Amino acid sequence: MGVTSELTKENVKKKDTDIDFQESDINVLIESASRVIAPLWPISTFAARNPWMGLEKQSFDQVADWLKNTRDVDIYPSASMILSAKSKGEIDEAFVKMGLQRWLDSHSFNIPRDVAERFCHTALKLDPLPSNLLSLHKLEKLGEEFSGLNTDNIENFPMQPISSHIENKDGKRLVNILDHHVIKWCKLYLDDSQAGWTMPNREEGFYRAWQRLIQYDPALSKKQRESLKGWPQEVHMALKEALFVLEIPESEIQAYLEGHLLSLPGWAGMMLWRSRQSSHEHALLTEYLAVRISMELALIKPYLPLTNQRSEKRVSITPLIASWIHWGDLTIEEWSQMSVAEQNEYLSFAYSFDEKLRRKLWLEAWEQTYTDRLSQKIFSKQRKTNDKKSTLAQLAFCIDVRSEPFRRQLEKEGPFETIGIAGFFGLPIATSELGSNHSHSSLPVILKPRHKIKESANENELKSYQQRKQAVNSLSYTFKMMKQNVLSSLLLPELSGPWLSLQMVARSFVPRGADRFIRNLRETWLRKPNITLSLNHVHNTEAEIPVGFSEEERVNYARQALKMMGLTKNFAPLVVICGHGSQSTNNPYAAALDCGACGGAAGGFNARVLAALCNLPEVRGKLSSEGFKIPEDTVFVAAEHKTTVDELRWIYVPELSEAAQEAFDRIEAIMPKVSHNANAERLAQLPNFQKELKKPKAEAHRFAEDWSEIRPEWGLARNAAFIIGQRELTQDCDLEGRAFLHNYDWNQDESGDLLANIIAGPGTVAQWINLQYYASTVAPHYYGSGNKATQTVTAGLGVMQGNASDLLAGLPWQSVMQSDYETYHSPLRLLIVIQAPSEYVERLLNNDSAFRKKVQNGWVRLASVDPEGRWENWELQK
Template sequence: MTEAVGTHQTVYDLIKRASRVITPLSPINIFAARHPWANMEEETFEEVARSFEKTQNINLYPSESLLTSAIQRGEIQQDVIENKLAQWLKGRNDDLNIEIIEQYCKQKIMNDVNNIMISNHDKEKLEASLANMNKPYKNEHKHVLSSYIMHHSGQSCLDILNAQMIKWCKLYLDDTQSGWSIPKYGKGFYKTWNEMAHFDPALNKLMRHKIKTLPLEPIESIYYCLNRLGMTEDDFQTYLEAHLLSLPGWAGMLLWKDEQLVLVTDYLAIRLSLEWALISDESVELSNKDNIDITPIVSWIKCGMFTVDSWLQLSSENQDIYISFANDFDHITRHKLLLEAWEDTYEHRLKQEISSHISTEYKKEKVEAQLAFCIDTRSEPFRRQLEMEGPFETIGIAGFFGLPIEKCELGHHHTHNSLPVMNKPQHKIYEYVDTRQTTQYIEKKKSLSSLIYTFKKMKQNVLPSLLLPELTGPWLSLQTISRSFAPKSTGWLINQFNQKVLKKPETKLSIDRSQNDHNELPIGFTKQEKIIYVREALKLMNLTEQFASLVVICGHGSHSANNPYASSLDCGACGGSASGFNAKVLATLCNLPEVRAGLIKENIIIPEETVFIAAEHCTTVDDLQWVYVPELTDQATASFEKLKNVLPTVSRHANRLRLEHIPGMSRSKSNSRTKADRLSSDWSEIRPEWGLARNAAFIIGQRALTEQSQLDGRAFLHNYDWTKDLNGEILNTIMSGPATVAQWINLQYYASTVAPHYYGSGNKITQTVTGGIGVMQGNGSDLLTGLPWQSVMKSDEEYYHAPIRLLVVIQAPNIYIENLLNQNKTFRTKVENDWLLLSSIDEKDEWHKW
């Protein structure tokens, strides 16, 4: 009994360690940004890259073509490349002629090698010379066993295994999209599969018999199968990792559903059981033979340093030195140096742009309104246009505004965590109105939902689906024609319908603490909690004095038609939803007399004439939509009118600048707002907006630091004044929350660009929404984890998103940075292991690279 318990715990610990190679994947309708290596940051970026190439044949650095294109476009400067190469060579101690290795490195790094063909006879001679050496060089790869074995049907056993896992995951995870659902009986994934697999016609009689002999507990089944597959205990974790990485999307979705690893354990038990059943005992052989790799020798020959004959005349010792150097300067090292050169080039240009516009003498006229926007890179160009149009001050803060809430909007039965995914909600906030208005609105919503639900059910069932074309043909034909040939007008009509028929009434919020079930989150806030959340939000905005008469809290969201990835364009800080709700909550709290009275004790005095309102920045059309406007004072009313008067001009200019980068838009003669409206309403549009593509920097400092700089919508901007943060607590909060979200977004875009076949989601045109939870390519792929090709590329050949790691720039003295690195171990690890880059601007406006 003791041994069994020990085995259970050992296998569970192995699963827990192995699961670090995947990250939770949330459903597509609440798409949350996570970078795929978030649990591997204890290793360096290069170590993870080498591991993935060895186990999955995936290069985590930009490809040769991406890097060549960046050099041609001037995004990687030649002198920076040479500097990076010189630094790398300086750190070595090679017994080779420095001129020879410099020439070799430059030719390899610029891909300037001769197209010399090596004959089969010469290849055999080179392989023989390596085989005779004491240390033969071999090409090693580690994969799951089934990838080396061919099934009698002619397919790879791995392909058959993956197809089986995709089928069962789709059935088990289906979110009411399928007409016939799998009976789950509350037994868990593994036990449900174990009972049903006996009847699967896709499995032969022998496989079904083997499945019947499996243990009934998933952990026991994992241990049982690992042993019968010939794995030693030293290989267990690596082998489990390889299986998780075979389908990281489906595994990630199971991890999101249950971060206690119960479902992941079930998944691995099913996968290993199927692999063991699929591979007959006599076919399991070590066909994973190492091949002698002559690539390092060929690279010297192609660079013109040797011929085959001159190489063979070298002594074994000299051959070993040259091969070792070539192996050290492999494609990963070369791409690493070029990526760093790309990042250094961007940082150098950002430094020049900011430094040339820093002016301590810059003064702004009296501010009419202060607008707090999300740090989202799409807010930066809009903010700049707004500041150019009048005496308005803009502020940057994470879009959830520091409110750890779970929201439930009017007419919705389900709640949504409206905060970054690394945090847990602590309060539940409802929208409500008086009973009569609520009943009318909800009844209309229910009627529309019932109609849609009935339509979907009729499509999914055999007999009703035969009648559906007769019943809905004329209406759907009209919809198809109108949406295809007049998308903007159709979108306008739909909006008019929503505003007049489904008009949402003015709502109130359950911000006052009320009684609720002890097993649920508390509804609303206590008086002290209200004061604390407002105080912390104002401190994060660096808005604790000199309040304007009007303060606008601006959330943001996006609007597009027929877009499975719509939520990916909403607020990354709000778990894939629009953040106007959070803006309304904060503005409401800021207007409460009890909160203002409590803030006086904190030395934060909000003038009586100051009123907080809430808006939502629609990033697809660059416009502000008002979500909460209480009664205004005379001063606030005047400021509000001035703000509304300039918004059409701001929107027009912001749209024009944004649309210039969308392929095909610059050639259109219509005005920018008309173009933007068409993009957001067109159901055939594959790129309604660029989202956060080309994000590259996270700048933490006063707005005066960047207000005059042209940042091209590439920077997250967070307000910060180190003189008001004596203990560094605010800076640490920014790094732990908003900066981490920005890093996750950055590396999600990075991964979708450098490994689109594995971490992206392919072409939007060929995507299939499956199970109501995610997208696949076709009807049998992994559940895709990243962004579509159209979100990062202008065309098949031309990239739009520059895959460089996030540069964090902090405006603070060096002692603040040192304290931050010493106090925040997680952030320090990210910097030390190259998961993000760090620079700072000190009190003398001098730039420091850490």
């Protein structure tokens, strides 16, 4: 598979054995090689990531083949997952048969069609070949004697690190020893204030710091340390020298670099992310590769000179013959009587209809079943048109799949209209909390903040708050320093033991009461005074980004958000902008439950900023002159939907008009029932939950507050669709918390710009989330992060299994699995449904080549609903 870039060939003009390229050449190769990994954010600012974001120019099938060949990583659902889904009724076998017929029609084989169909239908049952059949002496002999298979009967293994082919005297592969060393150095360099002592010379960069220390590393032998003593000080020279001594052909350097990046994709991904955050570390991925390949050279020097390490793999004939005997109803005698030409045709067919293809057909049928049932669900409901005049309140929620059940329960309880929009509400801001000199981004990680919004308060109140906060920070810092200091750590247990023991007992036996007490104590001590937001632009030439908005920007952001919500007329008396956040205890993945797109930033702050902007008289005046007439008695408020407990927390409620107050009181009155029903529906999906529990609210709080709870909520598991259209399209449909919902009215988007922005922004984020869950389910050992109970938080950055694993980039087992043997998340590629005329979709595909490639190459699926209510599945030819 051609994942390795053609850039390699374009840049190679010299003999393969003569590595004589410039620094710019190696930079191009590394940049191109980095496509095989994805940037990894620290876990405290967790952001869902598509692990294949750099490979979307290839098809999903091509990348699946390449990963299987390079890393033995399988990205199709396993047979057990497929059979489990089939037993639960999630796959209509009619779609499997249709897929098989399409495949047979598109291929030419010189065997009878009925024989081929019978073989395929039996093989599609996914039962493995019996081991006693495979071990039959007669069969093995037939396989050994056959040598005429007319297919690519010799497969070349992709370029792998040389250390992966060599074992030491203890039988350990050198690549595993290399990984162990590299993990150690990465932890030392990347440590985010978790270690008591920082890595010496860290400010000089990863490579230089490593080079100064490696000659004292007791984990290496004296000869290995000596071999690295005079190593080049310039990172590019070191990398070039290592590749030269290892005799890597210049045409294969990029593939060789890819192999090393894929060995530890988590640590390499963290290096890639860091290299993009500041100019100071822009060469960090190059330094990582220089360190890794230099150490590889030191480890394999005793084994030089090396014989040719390129391997060849011959197609195993015995399993192919066995498949015809087991699935094709042939006997060994019948097989022996066939001519060599006939045998060749049968073997070629069995070789083509391999296990990967069989599981691919099942996956596509699984996806088509979901698509078919979603369309039936949408069109089986009698559509009702909302009476906009009687609507008491309009509530804008994040598109997050967890909002859908809450919105549905809310709509049942009164004349409320709910709206879906990306949960940062189109505000590209960084937030600076009261009394802090630091800020953090509050928008999807694919974007950069353009404004800083600061909290401020009365000077006397601010001073008092800062003193209290400083006391807490000082206590925390002192505890940490004592824990890390050799002498004070001996005294620390005597001082802290009674308090920590009491806390441990309370959290273990009365988690809800203990957590509530600790939280109330903290909130009381650190209570914030009344704050104001710096919405008006503050001129400061020293700031990296401007503080606040100009008058024009305030209007633009309000207008943009209202248009994205489709809220340009028929305003209700109360408009609630609802961000979302989560609540859990002792959870390294807490940020992942806040927002999978915004680096763990909850949406409440953005909701407050947008509500405040929409209440400004000057903003309303300008919008009114443009036709956006917001009634005087309409008031915007802000709230936050707590997904773990399904509650609505008010965070900004200005003075309300009489009509807005009535709406507000009505929401307050129904909220206990909405929360009860939403919790009951959501908690029923959790394993071992008592279905007859009468107090789901109390149980939801226990899940959130118990520090031993490994699954406080399911998060975005089972996400499967992104629906872009009017709420009327899906209203009254139970979408089972599986759909991202974004409002869109094609009638207000004549240019198609709104749709293009939704696809480029929220659509990309939804795809990233979908493929993160997909990868963590189908290949948990490579793209997941294992069992939460055995994870180790390391370097303040992320989690490992044990003390020397890769930095684990994906979701834990408990986020996607119902039990050790049964999945909860259904690994389906995202279905994007657009409610618009076909010409809108065609224009989108013609104008957005990246999105077209995603659809064409099978990374997302696309369907549309036209104004007449016709459903169309879009399958683009490659």
